[in-house]
Amino acid sequence: MSAATIEAPAHAARRSRPFAWVEQSLTLAWRNIVRIRQNPEALADVTFQPIIFLVLFLFVFGGAIAQGGSWHDYLPFLLPGLLVQTVVFSTMGTGVGLNDDFAKGVFDRFRSLPIARVAPLVGAVLGDAVRYTLSIVILMGTGFALGFRFQNGVGNGVLALVIVLLFALSMCWIWVWLGLKLRTAQGVQGVAFLVMFPLTFGSNVFVQTNTLPGFLRAFVNVNPVKYLVDTMRGLMLGGDIQKPLLITLAWMVGLIAVFAPLAIRAYRRRT
Amino acid sequence: MTTTNQVAIEATGLVKRYGNTTALAGVDLSVPTGTVLGVLGPNGAGKTTAVRILGTLLRPDAGQATVGGYDVVRDAGKVREIIGLTGQYASVDEDMSGRRNLIMIGRLLGYSRAQARAKADDLLERFELTDAGERIAKTYSGGMRRRLDLAASLVGDPSVLYLDEPTTGLDPHARNGVWETVRNLVLDGTTVLLTTQYLEEADALADSIMVFDHGKVVASGRPAELKAQAGKQSLDVRPAEPAHLERVAAIVAESVGVRPHVDVVNTLVSAPVSDGTPMPVVVRRLDEEGIAVTELALRLPSLDEVFLALTGHTAESRPQDAVLEGAGR
Numbered sequence: 001m002s003a004a005t006i007e008a009p010a011h012a013a014r015r016s017r018p019f020a021w022v023e024q025s026l027t028l029a030w031r032n033i034v035r036i037r038q039n040p041e042a043l044a045d046v047t048f049q050p051i052i053f054l055v056l057f058l059f060v061f062g063g064a065i066a067q068g069g070s071w072h073d074y075l076p077f078l079l080p081g082l083l084v085q086t087v088v089f090s091t092m093g094t095g096v097g098l099n100d101d102f103a104k105g106v107f108d109r110f111r112s113l114p115i116a117r118v119a120p121l122v123g124a125v126l127g128d129a130v131r132y133t134l135s136i137v138i139l140m141g142t143g144f145a146l147g148f149r150f151q152n153g154v155g156n157g158v159l160a161l162v163i164v165l166l167f168a169l170s171m172c173w174i175w176v177w178l179g180l181k182l183r184t185a186q187g188v189q190g191v192a193f194l195v196m197f198p199l200t201f202g203s204n205v206f207v208q209t210n211t212l213p214g215f216l217r218a219f220v221n222v223n224p225v226k227y228l229v230d231t232m233r234g235l236m237l238g239g240d241i242q243k244p245l246l247i248t249l250a251w252m253v254g255l256i257a258v259f260a261p262l263a264i265r266a267y268r269r270r271t
Numbered sequence: 272m273t274t275t276n277q278v279a280i281e282a283t284g285l286v287k288r289y290g291n292t293t294a295l296a297g298v299d300l301s302v303p304t305g306t307v308l309g310v311l312g313p314n315g316a317g318k319t320t321a322v323r324i325l326g327t328l329l330r331p332d333a334g335q336a337t338v339g340g341y342d343v344v345r346d347a348g349k350v351r352e353i354i355g356l357t358g359q360y361a362s363v364d365e366d367m368s369g370r371r372n373l374i375m376i377g378r379l380l381g382y383s384r385a386q387a388r389a390k391a392d393d394l395l396e397r398f399e400l401t402d403a404g405e406r407i408a409k410t411y412s413g414g415m416r417r418r419l420d421l422a423a424s425l426v427g428d429p430s431v432l433y434l435d436e437p438t439t440g441l442d443p444h445a446r447n448g449v450w451e452t453v454r455n456l457v458l459d460g461t462t463v464l465l466t467t468q469y470l471e472e473a474d475a476l477a478d479s480i481m482v483f484d485h486g487k488v489v490a491s492g493r494p495a496e497l498k499a500q501a502g503k504q505s506l507d508v509r510p511a512e513p514a515h516l517e518r519v520a521a522i523v524a525e526s527v528g529v530r531p532h533v534d535v536v537n538t539l540v541s542a543p544v545s546d547g548t549p550m551p552v553v554v555r556r557l558d559e560e561g562i563a564v565t566e567l568a569l570r571l572p573s574l575d576e577v578f579l580a581l582t583g584h585t586a587e588s589r590p591q592d593a594v595l596e597g598a599g600r
Contacts, residue, residue, distance in 0.1 A: 006279065006304075006339030008352035009428045020381070027378040035366045038407055105362035109423065112326050114351035115379050 008114075021116030028110075028123025032097075033130055045093060046135035050086045051142050057082060057206065058146070065207060072147065079143040080160070080232035081205035083136065084225055087168045088200055090135050092192035094128045095175025099185045118264055121176055125169060132168045136161055152238040160235035163248065167228055170252040173259035180266040199225050224251040277304040279431050279462035280325060284334030287320050287486075294320040296486035297334065302464060304430075307457055309477030309494075310466040316483040318466035319359065322433045325464065326356045338431055355424035358435025358466075362420065363408050369419045370395060370404035376426040394422040398452070414445025421452060432456060434465045438472060450475055470571055474498070482581055490581045498572065506531075506549060507541045508557075509566035516540065519562060526552040544569070 036043060058078055062071030098121075101107045110120045140148075140161070150157030175192065182188050202216060203225040209217055220226050227244040228251075234241030280302040287295040295317045302308040310318050323329040325336055327347040335342060341349040363372045370391050377387030395404045398418040403411060408419060417437060424432060434453065438446040453476055457463060467473050473480045474494045482490040482497070490497060498504070506527065510519045516533060519540045523531045526549045531542035547569050557564060572580070 005341060005349075006353050006430050008349070009430075024379050027375060031364065031367065031371075031375050034371055035364070038368075039366055104365065105359070106364050108328055109356070109362060109376075110379075111328055112351060112354065112356040113376070113379055113427070114348055119379075 021119050021122075024115045024119035025122035025126060028120055029126035029129075032124060032127025036127075036130065043131065043134065046086075046090050046131045047138055049089075050082070050135050050139040053086065054079070054082055054139060054142050054146075061206060075143065075146055075148050076151070076237055077233070078206065079139070079148050080236050081203075081229045083139055083161075083164055084167075084229050084232060085200040085205050086135050086139055087132055087164050088171060088225065089196055090132055091128075091168050091172040092175050092189065092196065093131065094124060094172040095177075095179030095188045095192065096185045097128070098124055098176055098179035099182065099188050102180065103185070117268060121263055121267055125172055125176065128172060129165065129169060132165055136165060150236050152234075152236060156235040160232045163231060163235070163245075164228065167248065167252055170255040173256055173263055177259050177263040177266055180263060199223060204229050224248065227251070278302065279304040279306075280308070280336070280338050280464060282321075282325065282334065282336035285321065285324055285331045285336060286333035287317075287324065287329065288332055293486050295324075295331070298483075298486070298488055300481060300488070302462055303478075304462050305457065305460050306478040307453070307463040307465060307476050309473030309480040310464065310483055311468070311470060311473045311480055312466070312483035313468060317486040318483050319435055320486075321483070322356075322358065322435050322464065322466060326354060326433055327351055328356075352427075353430050355427060355429030355432045356435075357420045357424040357433065357437060359439075363416075363423050365409040366407060368405050369400055369408055369411065369415075369422075372408060372419065372423060373426055376423055380427045390426060394425060398422045399448075412445075414441055414448065417441060417445065417449060418452075421449065425456075429461070431462045432464070434463060436466055436468065439468065446472075470498075474571065484581075504544055504546070504572065505541045505570050506544045506553065507539060507566060507568045507570055508553065508564055509537075509539050511563040511565050513538050515562050518560065519557070519564075522556045522560070522562075523549075523553060526556060539566075541570075 058071050058075060062074040062078075063069055066072075066074035066077070098107075101120075101124075107120060174195075175188065178191055179188050182191065198219075202219050203223050204220060205225065209220050209226070212220060224247070227247040230244035231241050231248050233239060234244065278301055280300065282298060282300045285295050285298040286293070298317070298321055300308065300310075300321075310321065312318050320329065324331050325338060325343060327343050327350050330344055335344070337343065338350045339353045341353075343350050363369070364375075367375070373391035373394055374387045377390045378384070382390060392401070392404075395401045398421065400415060400418060400422065403415060408416065411419060421434075421437070437453075438449050441449065450472070453463060453465070463476075465473070465476060477494060479493055480491065480497050481488050506523065508519050508523060510516055513535075516535065516538060520531050520533050523540050523542050527542045527544055529542055531540045533540055550567075550569055554567065557567075
């Protein structure tokens, strides 16, 4: 018996276009946005959580930490830091969501389709950019309502928001990778908290680093969160940003260079 | 068309191991274009593993397979162009409406927006889901969900379709709907590989059947051959009145020509038969004597009986293996 090849259907031609993977990624990003619209309660981590965090930290620590002894003086210091913390935290949702897609078999459907291997991953990341943007908008909105102002020009302030968003899009590749590597969504969450707490609390998000003991200061000085926070404060409030910005950009490139290929490999291997 | 001598799916010596568990221990299969192969076996027999390899979701540890003439490992992209997959896995997105799921797949496959919408609406209508089209898939009943899964696998007009236990857990009405769809697809020339735990389903749909056990093919052939190999059918009669048991046994004995087994506890008379010919005779005699029955059935051998006959052991479900198979994603 001869195994004559079966021809692909006519619509296959469109898929061989050079930027088909971009269109496919955008389609899958659209899917994630549709899901958000149909499950708005899943947005709690990027909507209410930032507000609660801001209000809590501002009024609990404000009086004790701020130089002037009032929360008004703490707000300009806290908000850029908390922005970084919130966005960094929300990146782990990407991994949890991907893991869920795998568990439910949705990714097997994608993997059985003749589409680019990177499309489902890039789609997930792009879709989550909407979540990150939302958390930024909500946190900044709350901050403005409480009296925060950009002190270094609106342009620099907006640039800061763009940089923190890009950082989130770079960092989430860690969670894409782990989301594919780890068996359960709970596992992803467990690892995420183990990493996130030292990264965000072991930093200058809440306090000046000169108050910290030596070992912790050594950790903070290699923590990318510190440099991102310094960049945010520099752009929003004024101050030197050259060094922290360069280190931040280097981290972003490094995170993508390491974790995006790992994630794609894990996606191919995950059977 | 020379469909009879063309092969759509061909596999030789497929092996897949997960740690110490061997899910597939050297499977050969061949499915002629435009026919239906039924893969029959209990949980953990390796059915799903075989489908996942043929669907390019899993690489075999040894052996090779071609679908539509393309190697499932080297030409996986080509294989994906022509296959559709429906099963316990390869699911739709529960958090989106049925219609959006279908549109999304259409867009991924390269349809324009308008084409993808038209295709989605077309499939929704064909699977009687038009009214539920805008509802989130999570809210669908089991039967609707299975129909949507099937519709999703047909967006790309596949010439080879894998159905992994398409009716497990469905009520008889929904099951008949799925069967009808499969029959229509085959009429249109689609090649189907179907896995099932029900001999009845394989018998109803498949041109040929393969029985899997412990990752191996333990029997194969046309449904009739397999049933002959597996043992006879049985004629079951359950009188409404236990007092009629003796009389019913006598009628069955006369009509069939062998002494039936009488189960006093369950008030059931059953006799082995080679086909359904004694059935009308039994019905007529019962009617003549005015004996009411609550059950009168010509029963195919169950999967357990097939297994007992073919392998010497029953088709015990091995949950441990099933879990491993599921965990090997």
